[in-house]
Amino acid sequence: MEQPILDQWTAFSVLLAKISGYREAIGLLHWDLRTGAPRKGTEIRSKTIGMLSGELFKLETSPEMGRFTELFSQPEINSQLTDVQRKIVKDCRKEYERSKSIPPEKYEEYAILAAQTETMWETAKENNDFASFEPWLSRIVAFKQEFIDYWGVKGTRYDTLLDMYEPDLTVEKLDDIFSRLRSRLVPLAEQIAASPNKPNGDILNGTFDKEAQEKFGLFILKQMGYDFDAGRLDESVHPFATGLNPGDVRITTNYLPDNVTSSIFSSLHEGGHALYEQNIDKNLVGTPLAQGASMGIHESQSRLWENMIGRSREFWHRYYGDLKQNFPETFKDVEAEDFYRSINRVENSLIRIEADELTYNLHIIIRYEIEKLIFNEGLTVKELPEVWNSKYKEYLGITPPSDSLGVLQDVHWSGGDFGYFASYSLGNMYAAQILHTLRKELPEFDSQVSSGNLLPIKEWLTDKIYRYGMSETPSQIIERVTGEPLNPDYLADYLEAKYRDIYHLEQAE
Amino acid sequence: MEQPILDQWTAFSVLLAKISGYREAIGLLHWDLRTGAPRKGTEIRSKTIGMLSGELFKLETSPEMGRFTELFSQPEINSQLTDVQRKIVKDCRKEYERSKSIPPEKYEEYAILAAQTETMWETAKENNDFASFEPWLSRIVAFKQEFIDYWGVKGTRYDTLLDMYEPDLTVEKLDDIFSRLRSRLVPLAEQIAASPNKPNGDILNGTFDKEAQEKFGLFILKQMGYDFDAGRLDESVHPFATGLNPGDVRITTNYLPDNVTSSIFSSLHEGGHALYEQNIDKNLVGTPLAQGASMGIHESQSRLWENMIGRSREFWHRYYGDLKQNFPETFKDVEAEDFYRSINRVENSLIRIEADELTYNLHIIIRYEIEKLIFNEGLTVKELPEVWNSKYKEYLGITPPSDSLGVLQDVHWSGGDFGYFASYSLGNMYAAQILHTLRKELPEFDSQVSSGNLLPIKEWLTDKIYRYGMSETPSQIIERVTGEPLNPDYLADYLEAKYRDIYHLEQAE
Missing domain, CATH: 1.20.1050 (Glutathione S-transferase Yfyf (Class Pi); Chain A, domain 2)
Known part of the structure; x- marks a missing residue:
């Protein structure tokens, strides 16, 4: 230079x-x-x-x-x-x-409206009152439409919003990806619903001492390679991870007295986010690249640890004994295999954040399709409840009994976050595709997990993904690591294999 | 307007x-x-x-x-x-x-030097090596001399430094105040040293469970009226209080396994600082007046709670039973009166931060006199150890065996904080003078303390001092509250009365 x-x-x-x-x-x-x-x-x-x-x-x-x-x-x-x-x-x-x-006074007006609309949303959700919320959300949508014009449209109008969270991914690509994913997950969910071989969720019931939950969570985080000299674990109502700097990446969890799996899986989830940021190359410190590559890639790392490792049979082969030691009463008559099956129960349910690994993606696809209708097809806010309910009926076979349990359940839209939801499901797809390569390149993967030797996995992820931070785009990362663009079949394959086994399903023809 | x-x-x-x-x-x-x-x-x-x-x-x-x-x-x-x-x-x-x-580049040069000098001080103290530290400290002093010229001299050169920490107080006033104080405290300290009626410090020895220390500290803070909805208690190596905003004034303490009084008195001390800031008038929020009036006034509030209330016979009349309940083994054969006497032992010692309520002031007077010599009389840094040691011999009757235990003990000078030390002793004097008025205006003071009814005291202090924040100067506050300017006799009276009783001294002629 x-x-x-x-x-x-x-x-x-x-x-x-x-x-x-x-x-x-x-x-x-x-x-x-x-x-x-x-x-x-x-x-x-x-x-x-x-x-x-x-x-x-x-x-x-x-x-x-x-x-x-x-x-x-x-x-x-x-x-x-x-x-x-x-x-x-x-x-x-x-x-x-x-x-x-965007003219500053316009943006300020919008910021104030968004804060007010979030408050209106809280009340509307509490009172199951979509009608009072509708004019507020309509104004948010109108602002977003105006912003799209300011930002400039490439592709469809909704593409402009998607680009904020997941660069490289367009409506054209996502339509294809989500429709392929949907076409495989909907029948799988139906087969599961029809299966008589259901795991027993009741075995997870119990009363769980907070100190014991914390002790077990700390243990698992250390096993993953979370560096407590570069982070700390605290409590908050909603678990989150925050990277203040690469030497200070903190996570939180929430201990429920009647549910031990909640804190375990949130620790694995936030721990996954944190491993990513703790292992970003030190040369990127002090630049805007010292963060995750995108919402979707970040989510892939949390879900890889939470679901693909943390909800695997191998993982609990190794750690179920430790869990039992911490909670001997609750689990004294429960076998590891039964525990494994019950933490992988699939249920067509109404609420996204409570959904399982499979149906979660259907909740996202519904939101993606609706957002696209709003911005590309002129669907009005007034029409949202009807469209929402009919899509839930179609993809999940259930109809929300109220808007509070339906279209009003998420905060995102009230704050103007349209285009964000897709990232969650992209995270699952990236994770499955990365896992496929990981298994090829670390042939000992299964035995490493089942023997609790997790550090080679962290090293591999550091080498392939973590250290790059935001210095590559999501598509560059996924193609460099896996040799091909994002392909939803890896997630579908993973889920089919996992649930056919758990639910003893017949191979679909 | x-x-x-x-x-x-x-x-x-x-x-x-x-x-x-x-x-x-x-x-x-x-x-x-x-x-x-x-x-x-x-x-x-x-x-x-x-x-x-x-x-x-x-x-x-x-x-x-x-x-x-x-x-x-x-x-x-x-x-x-x-x-x-x-x-x-x-x-x-x-x-x-x-x-x-001050020209910005000059100030930047100084800031870098001060940071380096602090590091040099740490090493010099560790190695008892004043000679290596001397050139660094000399440069700091030279900068300060230069800054005094930039700032402008009113009165003596040292006045310019004092003014940064305690506006209104000049060398002329402080010379008078400190010499009057010294003339009463030195003979008192000598009488105490000669007294055969010494409290037994050994009764405080023991092993103290951290959780029990924390529990007792929280209890005492609540008794004082510290608002846990507007603050929190944490641990740190050196205890401190910090007011982030008037609804968030935090304190820390340090739990020593072999010393329970350390965490108790640091909680009372930091709690005193915190009560002040928690009770500043809400109208001052967001202005620079939403803080303590000066270092000295702030210190008066911490020391009033720590020493004048917290080390009083009345206080332990009420709370010794609670302490005993928390540490039944250590204190099972110790009477409240013996406990009271032993937490008020006076010893002519070398280290300021370990000094008792009485001799502490002599440590400060020594530093004040030396700082004045440096800036007003041209005393060189090279001469400091000799002057230091001779003053310790004169006022406290002991000679530091090493510079580490003498002139190198405090961090302040290495960071350029000349003029700061006086505040500590001013805090004691303000506190005694305020206490005198408090006792007149709350005639039930003693019985309130001995029955643990501390909130009227907090209310009085709020009404007279806390709520004003920095909207008055220290001298305005002390004159409004007590009706006269700072008068060192109140502290001397307080200490004489307290220690004559504890050490069974004869009334001096």
């Missing part, structure tokens, strides 16, 4: 490090609010978070950011950059242009 | 609230670092704190701050402000001018 360019890059790096510092501070203020900040300080705290978020936004859209990203985008200068530097410039420029394209 | 002025004030308030927000964020980042941040994240964390502190400094010295404080200082506009508003303007202007008077 020529010296003057190098000097400019150094100056740009200072701006990037400052942005990372603001993110760290905001992250800690949030973490603290959710893990133990005293009640009377939360009102001011929320304002402080808002103020600092505004300062961060100013930095990301500052004239300096505009000048640097324009400079480094010039072909003759861009060609002197490394791949990582080019990705930084590209991402920052994209974010800069997206943010600058 | 005229409308255009009101609009300007509103804009100024936004800047002030932003400054408060930065302080809250930096406060939390610090708190987290000292209570449980994972080890591997601390390096980046420290950089983040440095970055945000730099941003805060920029706001405090911003052109807007200059413009607003200049505008509101104009007599015809200033006269339209409330007293609180005038104090805000005055404090902000003072801080602005002080900061602007």
Whole structure:
């Protein structure tokens, strides 16, 4: 790199490090609010978070950011950059242009509306009152439609929203992927529903001491290779993982007194997110690439650990004894195989966040299809409950008895997060495809899991995925690691094999 | 207030609230670092704190701050402000001018040197090697001398430093105050040393379960009226209190396995600091006045609770039974009176932070006199050990066997904190003077303490001191509350009465 360019890059790096510092501070203020900040300080705290978020936004859209990203985008200068530097410039420029394209007063109006709409949603959900919520959500949708025009449409209008969460994936690609996935999962779910060989969920009932749950969770996290010198485990109402910096990636869980599997699987899930961020290459620290590649890739790492490893027969072959030792009374007459089967029960249910590994994807496909109808086909907010209920009937065979248990169940839309849901199911598909390669490249995978030798798995994931952070796009990662683009068949194959075994299903013709 | 002025004030308030927000964020980042941040994240964390502190400094010295404080200082506009508003303007202007008077590159050079000198101090203390530390500390002193010239001298040069921590108090006043105090405490300490009626410290020896210490500390804090909905108690190596906002004032303590009084008195001490900040008037929130009036006044509130209440016979009349219940083995043969006497042992010792209520002040007077010699009389850093040792011999009758136990014991000077030490002793004097008024205005004081009815005391302190925050100066507060300026005789009277009783001393002639 020529010296003057190098000097400019150094100056740009200072701006990037400052942005990372603001993110760290905001992250800690949030973490603290959710893990133990005293009640009377939360009102001011929320304002402080808002103020600092505004300062961060100013930095990301500052004239300096505009000048640097324009400079480094010039072909003759861009060609002197490394791949990582080019990705930084590209991402920052994209974010800069997206943010600058909306008039600030318009965005502020929207931010206030979104906060109010979230409150309206809470009340509407509580009172099962979609009608009162409808005008609010309609205004959110109208804003989003306007923003799509500001941002510019490539492909369909809904593509513009998807691009915010999962770059590279378009409606065209997702239509194909989701319809292939749906066509295999719907019949599988039907076969399971019809199977007489149902696992017994009752064996999981019991009363579970919090200290014992915590002890077991800490044990499992250490087994996964979660580094407690670069993180900590706390409690919060909704479990989450937050990477303040790569040496400080924290997770939380929630201990339910009558359900031990909840804290176990949330620890595995958040632990998966955290392993990703703890193992990002140190060279990316202080840049915007020191985070997960996308919502979907991040979710793939949490679900790989939670479901594909943590809900496997091999895993419980190794760890069921430890669990039993912690809760000898509850599990004294329960065999490992019965435990394994019951944590993998499949039920066509109404609520996404309570869904099992299989039907979860159907909940997502329904949301994806509805969002697409809203933004590409002009479906009105008023029509949502009817469409929602008919799709639940079609894909899951059940009809929500109320909007609270139906279209009002998720917070996302009230906050304007359209295009986000797909990431959850993409996470499952990425995970299954990565698992397929992992099994090929680590032929000892099954025996490693069943002997609790999990570190080689963490090493492999670090080498193939974690260390890259956001320096590659999701599609670059999935193609480099697995040798092909995203393919929903891996998830369908995985789920079919798993559930045919558990439910003793006949091979479909 | 005229409308255009009101609009300007509103804009100024936004800047002030932003400054408060930065302080809250930096406060939390610090708190987290000292209570449980994972080890591997601390390096980046420290950089983040440095970055945000730099941003805060920029706001405090911003052109807007200059413009607003200049505008509101104009007599015809200033006269339209409330007293609180005038104090805000005055404090902000003072801080602005002080900061602007030093060239930024000069200040940066100093900040780097101060950080390095702290590290050098650690090593020098560990190795008892004053010679290696001397050139570093000399450079710090040279910088401070230069800063005094930038800031401008009113009175003596050392006054300029004192003014940073305790406005209103000058060398002239402090010379008088400290010499009067010294002339009464030195003979008292000598009488005590000569007394045959020494409390038995051995009765405090034991092994103390951490959970029981924590339980007792929480109980005492609740008794004081510390609001756990507006704070929390955590552990850290060195106990501290930090007010993130008035609804979030946190304290920490440290549980020693072989010493239960350490955590009790640090909880009372930090609890005293915290009561102050929890009870600042809500109207001051978001302004720079939502903090303690000065280092000295803050310290008066911690020491009033720790020593004057917490080490009183009445306090343990009420709470010794609870302590005994928590540690029945250790204290089974110990009477409340013996416990009271042994927590009030006086010993001429070498280390300030381990000193008792009486001799502590002599440690401070020594430091005050030495700092004055450095800045007003040209005492060189090289001469410090000799002067230090001779003053310890003179006032405390002991000579440090090494510099590590002498002139190298405190961190303050290495970080450039000259003028700070006086605050500790001022805290004791303010506290005794306030206590004198408190006893007059709450005649039931003794019986309230001995029956554990501490809330009226908290209410009185709130009404007289806490709620004002920084909206009055230390001398305004002490004169309004007690009807006279700071008078060291109250502390001397208090200590004489207390220790004559404990050590069965004859009344001095």
